Amino acid sequence: MGSLVNYIYIVSGALFILSLKWMNSPVTARRGVFAGEAGMLMAVAGTLILHHGNWQWILTAFFIGTAVGIPIAYIMPMTAVPQRTAMSHACGALAAALVGTAEYYQRQPHASTELVGFTMVALVVETLLGFLTFTGSLMAMGKLQEILPSRPLVYKNQNAINFALFAIALGLGVRVILVPTDTWIFPIFAGLSLVFGVLLIIPIGGADMPTVIALLNSYAGLSACAMGFALDNKLLVIAGALDGSSGLILSIIMCKAMNRSFTNVLFGAFGQIQTSKGKAEQRPYRSASAEEAASILEAASSVIIVPGYGLAVAQAQHKIRDLFDALMKRGIDVKFGIHPVAGRMPGHMNVLLAEADIPYDRLIEMDDINGEFPQCDVALVIGANDVTNPAARSDKTSPIFGMPILDVDKAHTVMVIKRSMNPGFAGIDNDLYYMDKTLMLFGDAKAFVAEILKELPAAVKV
Amino acid sequence: MPSNLEIGLYVFMLATFVGLEVIRRVSPLLHTPLMSLTNAISAISVVGAIMIISNEEATTLSKVLGFVAITAATTNIVSGYLITDRMLKMFKRREEKK
Numbered sequence: 001m002g003s004l005v006n007y008i009y010i011v012s013g014a015l016f017i018l019s020l021k022w023m024n025s026p027v028t029a030r031r032g033v034f035a036g037e038a039g040m041l042m043a044v045a046g047t048l049i050l051h052h053g054n055w056q057w058i059l060t061a062f063f064i065g066t067a068v069g070i071p072i073a074y075i076m077p078m079t080a081v082p083q084r085t086a087m088s089h090a091c092g093a094l095a096a097a098l099v100g101t102a103e104y105y106q107r108q109p110h111a112s113t114e115l116v117g118f119t120m121v122a123l124v125v126e127t128l129l130g131f132l133t134f135t136g137s138l139m140a141m142g143k144l145q146e147i148l149p150s151r152p153l154v155y156k157n158q159n160a161i162n163f164a165l166f167a168i169a170l171g172l173g174v175r176v177i178l179v180p181t182d183t184w185i186f187p188i189f190a191g192l193s194l195v196f197g198v199l200l201i202i203p204i205g206g207a208d209m210p211t212v213i214a215l216l217n218s219y220a221g222l223s224a225c226a227m228g229f230a231l232d233n234k235l236l237v238i239a240g241a242l243d244g245s246s247g248l249i250l251s252i253i254m255c256k257a258m259n260r261s262f263t264n265v266l267f268g269a270f271g272q273i274q275t276s277k278g279k280a281e282q283r284p285y286r287s288a289s290a291e292e293a294a295s296i297l298e299a300a301s302s303v304i305i306v307p308g309y310g311l312a313v314a315q316a317q318h319k320i321r322d323l324f325d326a327l328m329k330r331g332i333d334v335k336f337g338i339h340p341v342a343g344r345m346p347g348h349m350n351v352l353l354a355e356a357d358i359p360y361d362r363l364i365e366m367d368d369i370n371g372e373f374p375q376c377d378v379a380l381v382i383g384a385n386d387v388t389n390p391a392a393r394s395d396k397t398s399p400i401f402g403m404p405i406l407d408v409d410k411a412h413t414v415m416v417i418k419r420s421m422n423p424g425f426a427g428i429d430n431d432l433y434y435m436d437k438t439l440m441l442f443g444d445a446k447a448f449v450a451e452i453l454k455e456l457p458a459a460v461k462v
Numbered sequence: 463m464p465s466n467l468e469i470g471l472y473v474f475m476l477a478t479f480v481g482l483e484v485i486r487r488v489s490p491l492l493h494t495p496l497m498s499l500t501n502a503i504s505a506i507s508v509v510g511a512i513m514i515i516s517n518e519e520a521t522t523l524s525k526v527l528g529f530v531a532i533t534a535a536t537t538n539i540v541s542g543y544l545i546t547d548r549m550l551k552m553f554k555r556r557e558e559k560k
Contacts, residue, residue, distance in 0.1 A: 016503050017480055023496050024487040026553040033547045036499055040506070040539055047509045053516035054525060061529050065536020072537070073544030078552075081494060084545065088501045088538045095531040095538075099510040102524035102531075106517065118467050217497055217504075224507045225474065231510050232466050238477040243504035245481030250493060340490060347493025354552040361555055365490050 008046035015039030082344040090137035097130025115180035122229035129223040135197030150206030218247025257340035259403040294455035300377035310383020314445035321356035339387040379411035502542025508535035
């Protein structure tokens, strides 16, 4: 029986790898989800063959989990996907941490033979990562849901305090590894890990959430991986390593897209330093009405729309789809230029636009679309700010200098839908708004696009 | 014979490289569904939780902890796979539109 279960695990591991492989294209991606489901089902069924003691407990937990999970999956609006993802990171990490804790206490009677060497190291890593990811993800979720302020919360000597706390937690962890029979240390160790998770995330601002979520994803995976070592289960090691490397790659992509390093994201408290800079002088800019905007769009032959998080906040994706349809019907070529960090998690903007039924071959990555701006008649920026700031290319003193941006300023005409001239999240003034070819369209993204739409049919009859 | 730990480390090393290679190829278009899928996969810790709870020596403490862990992981599995599929269903090419 034991070897049968092992074979089931091997097939399950292969299915997980295939599942991720099929995610490389929208055509095969749904097959990927199916492979993942099959792999998980086999893993659970295989485990139950050998381990079905206390099955009433297991079944009840399955039932509750399913009853909670199904409504979450169907009710959650797409704008709230980052929060949901953060919440799942929290759940997954909590599961790993609790298993680690239970394992530690359960094996306590046989500590001298079972809690030695690497098993104990794995248990400590599992619980440390699990607990800190649990509270860290809860904080991230709070910030994304705006229960907590999304600006960075900073205080004096923050990094020193965090570092000291982490060092103590680590020290206690080492002590538990060396003397596993000192059970009183374990709760303190677990508690410190929980507190550290909170402190690690509260100084990080909303705009850095894509990186943070990816990083927490990686931690949750590594925690499952450590569990695999503690329980000597290779399937857990494989699945955990896949998750860990996925989170790692995504956070590296996010860091590159903001031209920042890991340490800078985690310890930099971005958005705090810049606001102290002196207020720039009032500069002249041009604004336009919906009617003017409509006639400019009407006259264009190619339009690139640059969406940002502001679009999600205004829930404007469906109105933008109407605009997209109206322009495409007139033979105008409309594309979307998507910055890697647009939105609150990697790829968030694509999901929102896909939800609004915009075909995905119209959603173009930054590197592929940047060459098209010089030939483009109108660039329409909706709810994006820093990712279009030309200062990132030219102004060495700017805090975002070196960040790859969408070359919106190279388009023939630029239109920006924005609530007011207030600087964006990072508090950096955007030179784009003061260029001669830029028209500012003031208003709520959804309402303004609706107004443009109203003006469009009138323009076509003339 | 290599020990279990050594075999485990081999598996870890290889799985990490496979993961890096496979995920590097995922289009940025699908990064959000990718993350919710890997999230569901990492709920594989449900396996560990089942082992804990079904152990003959399971104390009340480990039963309760295991119970919470299975509940949390199952929530992740169910909602993770379903919402990933829901997202992917929305990605359509032009031709497929009615």
